[in-house]
Amino acid sequence: MPGEAVTLQLGHFSGCVGAHWWGLQAAALRRPAEPAELRAAALLRFGRGPGGAESPAPRLVALELKGGVGALGADGAGAEPPVSWDGPVADYRERGCPSRDTGSRRGDAAGDRKGSAGAAGPGAAPAASQAPSVRLWSDYLNVQLHPRSLYVIRQYLHDGDCGCLEAFGQGESLLQDPACVEELEDRLHFFVEECDYLQGFQVLCDIHNGFSGVGAKVTELLHDEYSRKGILTWGLTPVLSTVADPQKSFYRLMNTALGIAHLSRHSSLFCPLSLSGSLGIKPEPPVTFPYIKYNASLNYHSSAILAAALDTLTAPYRLCSSQGSMLHFADSLTFSGRKVVAAWAALPFPALSGSSLPDVLSAHQDVPWKLLSSWKEQKGSCCFAQSAVLRGICQEKSSSCLGQPRSPLHSCESPEEVLQHYFHTRFPGAFSTSHVLQQPCHTQPPFPQFFSPLLTRRGFLLDKAQGFSSAGVESMPVLAALQSCPGLQGLLRGLCRELRARRCSGSCAAGLEQDDFQEALEELRTLAQCYQTGSGADGSEDEEDSD
Numbered sequence: 001m002p003g004e005a006v007t008l009q010l011g012h013f014s015g016c017v018g019a020h021w022w023g024l025q026a027a028a029l030r031r032p033a034e035p036a037e038l039r040a041a042a043l044l045r046f047g048r049g050p051g052g053a054e055s056p057a058p059r060l061v062a063l064e065l066k067g068g069v070g071a072l073g074a075d076g077a078g079a080e081p082p083v084s085w086d087g088p089v090a091d092y093r094e095r096g097c098p099s100r101d102t103g104s105r106r107g108d109a110a111g112d113r114k115g116s117a118g119a120a121g122p123g124a125a126p127a128a129s130q131a132p133s134v135r136l137w138s139d140y141l142n143v144q145l146h147p148r149s150l151y152v153i154r155q156y157l158h159d160g161d162c163g164c165l166e167a168f169g170q171g172e173s174l175l176q177d178p179a180c181v182e183e184l185e186d187r188l189h190f191f192v193e194e195c196d197y198l199q200g201f202q203v204l205c206d207i208h209n210g211f212s213g214v215g216a217k218v219t220e221l222l223h224d225e226y227s228r229k230g231i232l233t234w235g236l237t238p239v240l241s242t243v244a245d246p247q248k249s250f251y252r253l254m255n256t257a258l259g260i261a262h263l264s265r266h267s268s269l270f271c272p273l274s275l276s277g278s279l280g281i282k283p284e285p286p287v288t289f290p291y292i293k294y295n296a297s298l299n300y301h302s303s304a305i306l307a308a309a310l311d312t313l314t315a316p317y318r319l320c321s322s323q324g325s326m327l328h329f330a331d332s333l334t335f336s337g338r339k340v341v342a343a344w345a346a347l348p349f350p351a352l353s354g355s356s357l358p359d360v361l362s363a364h365q366d367v368p369w370k371l372l373s374s375w376k377e378q379k380g381s382c383c384f385a386q387s388a389v390l391r392g393i394c395q396e397k398s399s400s401c402l403g404q405p406r407s408p409l410h411s412c413e414s415p416e417e418v419l420q421h422y423f424h425t426r427f428p429g430a431f432s433t434s435h436v437l438q439q440p441c442h443t444q445p446p447f448p449q450f451f452s453p454l455l456t457r458r459g460f461l462l463d464k465a466q467g468f469s470s471a472g473v474e475s476m477p478v479l480a481a482l483q484s485c486p487g488l489q490g491l492l493r494g495l496c497r498e499l500r501a502r503r504c505s506g507s508c509a510a511g512l513e514q515d516d517f518q519e520a521l522e523e524l525r526t527l528a529q530c531y532q533t534g535s536g537a538d539g540s541e542d543e544e545d546s547d
Helices: 012-029 089-095 168-174 178-193 211-225 246-265 299-313 326-331 357-362 415-426 488-501 514-529 536-545
Strands: 004-010 044-048 054-058 060-066 150-157 198-206 230-237 269-274 342-346 385-391 431-437 478-484
Touching (some): 004 012, 012 198, 012 299, 060 178, 168 211, 211 230, 230 246, 230 326, 246 269, 246 514, 269 342, 299 342, 385 415
Parallel strands (some): 004 060, 198 230
Antiparallel strands (some): 342 478
């Protein structure tokens, strides 16, 4: 068995994604009749709760700012039990759920309602389907945290007009305080030492604010102390509103660019994850999905989508049948210096109920997924390496009618071979790995019910809308993949150009020395060169970069 992973959540939006991710783990544990394909112990620790009952808790260290934890309290788990979400789904949509936030906050959902109005696709759910009035990730966290999990940084406020963790340099400085480093290491060692075999660390890190600098130092610490373990880092950005303040806009650009440079340097793999176009640096509409209507200004919504994708993307090193560790997983994608990868997902994967896997895939000549790594989407069939996971689809070989032409997919011997063949024809020459899971992604509350009425309770397509049942959509099939692809060159070079264009704003404003700024700039440019596929247009971009 590959062993256990320790997860770190650095920042508030990372906490939002994490809360949904832990909710997905808890939902899977409540389904004992399903095949045990994913090892719960890879992410969760199991202790004894009140009355001797077995109580799973995330193997987690979460860093949050003052005012960002609500009823959990500064010491972590809090005395009250987790929120129960066992009522009818319709009640949550119509009346909302009570907030667990006992602290003072300015306005209603001030931090979670900044951004564009929403995102929807054809066949989306009715606008009347509203999200619960949640304000903090603790409002919908439905698992109990260990008392050592939550570390509150009291020097900065989660929300306010001043005292916020805005700049990369501020975040770096926090982890230069010996007391802070000692506290973090003590918490890490507690979870690491109880592992039978530690395979590595999952780092969820906000990269649009000062937590970008915190993440840079945390991954450096992990790299130095656990050099033979995998470090998979997910750079998270919520859907952000257009910032008119030039200083805040500059901070966002600087934090993102420096975060990618530093986090990829000390990680086995780095993947930006966001539904915000261009990582929120330029005004672009958020990612849309054909069968989900979500409010892009609600972190509660956007983080749920990213958590479902993350739960699927990370399946390969959590499989019961897998012999590969996180480090092997990363090495299969990041060869030739390509530490940055892109994420794609189809949520839900569009499939008719009862269709066989070859029939479902044969119906899609173009992969029906969306890019979650936030730069201008490029339609192409080229990638260097990829890891694809399809879950929740019937695995029978064929349901084709007699006499109907059969595709090459129908001659494959196993579900994994079917998926492998499908991607081989669409991405010829790429080093690909494929996994097919029977277990779907569970979407009961606190996962938001923002689905199209064209979906069944199991997330499959209907011929016509039948409205929402009282149970809502309980699960959905998902296709997700990580790719090392040439399009990442555009993301990295674009950040370099933006930094050069705005360098007059002064890197010192972000708490950086000029030498550090230039080093990060050169690192991004070197990373971009790893994704070149030819010489033609690349040469002209190099000349532009050197101006």
